[in-house]
Amino acid sequence: MSTPDQTTHAPTAGFDDEAVLLIGHGSRREKSNEQVRELAADLESQLGIPVDAAFLELAEPAIDEAFAQLAPVASQVTVVHCSLFAASHVKNDVPLAIEQARAEHDLEINNGAHLGVHPAILDLLDDRAATVERELGVDREDDDVAVVVCGRGSSDPDANGDVHKLARLLYEGREFDRVEASFIGVTEPTLEDTLHGLSKHRPDAVVVLPYMLGDGVLTQRVRDWTAEFDEDYPYVDALAGDPLGTDSRLLDVFADRWEEARTDSVEMSCDTCKYKVDLEGYEEDVGGARAMLRALAHQEAHADRDEIDEEPDSHDAPEKHVAVCTNQTCAKMGSPAVLERLRQEVRDSEHCDARITRSSCLGRCGDGPMVAVYPDGIWYGGVEDDDAERIVGDHLDRDRIVSELVDQTL
Incomplete structure (x- = not known):
């Protein structure tokens, strides 16, 4: 909800049937999911248009379900991300879901940017740090106070780099002794290593x-x-603060991202995107098709998670993931029948551990119907529904590639 010093964004004329879809990650802890729903309700009050919440995993509704619910009542939907940085969810998973929704519904869908580095978030972090300082009984102007900004951690260097940028901006112009970036997992430096490193400087307090x-x-x-x-370390007082939560300042960031998306002014960090350019150590990630397959596999991995306290990005997933292109060209060539036949063959198999899903265009129009088997990276072309038995029986059950159907390998 707006405060006197906030900017209120009003809908532009001509968007009477516009809606917003606020997409969160999802958690097994319902409190976390309720925070996303609360943010959606508050953003609806601020924007004056309907705002629904959806989740990538672990909570309902899923993104495809949310689009299906909005399709009868809206002609334009703007996606606003709860993701803090642009990693695979923002670059792959949500765009894939949007492409699927565009193919299935008569909707104009605008895709916004992640929350990113924003002045309102820096202000919020500064207040979170001040709250911890008060609890510890220290003052950054009189005491040596070190701050650790701890992110989730990602396999995307662009996202990890933004955590370091955020930490540096939080340090600039403030009286902290130092501000460090760290991560809970996936990449380094870990929070444990950062804390132990800070102990050598003997600050009066560490705010995490x-x-x-x-x-x-x-x-x-x-x-x-x-x-x-x-x-x-009894000679250092350390305490962790609260996450961003539902602070009203986040609404300004969401509103800015909404306005950017609906006016075609979204700016993404494409110059440092590992899916678009060669970055040292990430060369194999370049390429839209490869990224799309990773997104499909990641979605299925998320769907099968059943451990609440697992390490980040540690998933139980099906052994195989099969994507069937159901875009316009492949659909005309019979891919819906291929999809259903593959699903039936998998259901009938006693040994097959595979998930069959539809996908948007695989970029091989005219060579379809296309079927991609992941993680093997085998793409089959010109597949007919009668080929489903061999794909399941030979490839998925016995790891024997159906060579005469192979279109390409990744």
Whole structure:
């Protein structure tokens, strides 16, 4: 909800049937999911148009379900991300879901940018740090206060780089002794290593800021590790603050991203995107098709998670993931029948551990119907429904590639 110093964004004329879809990650902790729904309700009040919430995993509704619910009542939907940085969810998973929704519904869909580095978020983090300082009884102007901004961690260097940028901007112009970036997992430096490194400087206090939206499993892990550090190093007072939560300042960021998306002014960090340019150590990630397949596999991995306290990005997934292109050209060539036949063959198989899903265009128009088997990276072309039995029986069951159907390999 707006405060006197906030900018209120009003809908532009001509968008009476516009809606917003606020997409969160999803958590097994319902409190975290409710925070996303609360943000959606508050954003609806601020924008004056309907705002629904959807989730990538672990909560309902899923993105495809949310689009199906909006299709009868809206002609234009603008996607606003709860993702803090642009990693695979923003660059792959949500765009894939949007392409599927465009193919299935008569909707104009605008895709916004992630929350990113924004002045309102810096102001919010500064306040979170000040709250912890008060609890510890220290003052950054008189005491040596170190701050650790702890992100989730990603396999995307662009997203990890933004955590470091955020930490640096939080340090600039403020009286902190130092501000460090760290991660809960996936990449380095880890929070544990950062805390132990800070102990050598003997600050009066260490403030740890979980850079996460919801109060979920990883946020609790930040608190636990900070408490262990505080106990191990009695000469340093350490305490973790709260995540971003539902602070009203986030609404300004969401509103800015909404306005950018509906006016075609979204700016993404394409110059440092590992899916678009060669970056040292990430060369194999370049390429839209490869990225799309990773997104499909990641979605299925998320769907099969059943451990609440697992490491980030540690998933139980089907052994195989099969994507069938159901875009316009392949659909005319019979891909819906191929999709259903593959699903039936998998259901009838006693040994097959595979998930069959539809996909948007695989970029091989005219060579379809296209079927991609992941993680093998085998693409079959010109597939007919009668070929489903061989694909399942030979490839999925016995790892024997159906060579005469192979279109390309990745």
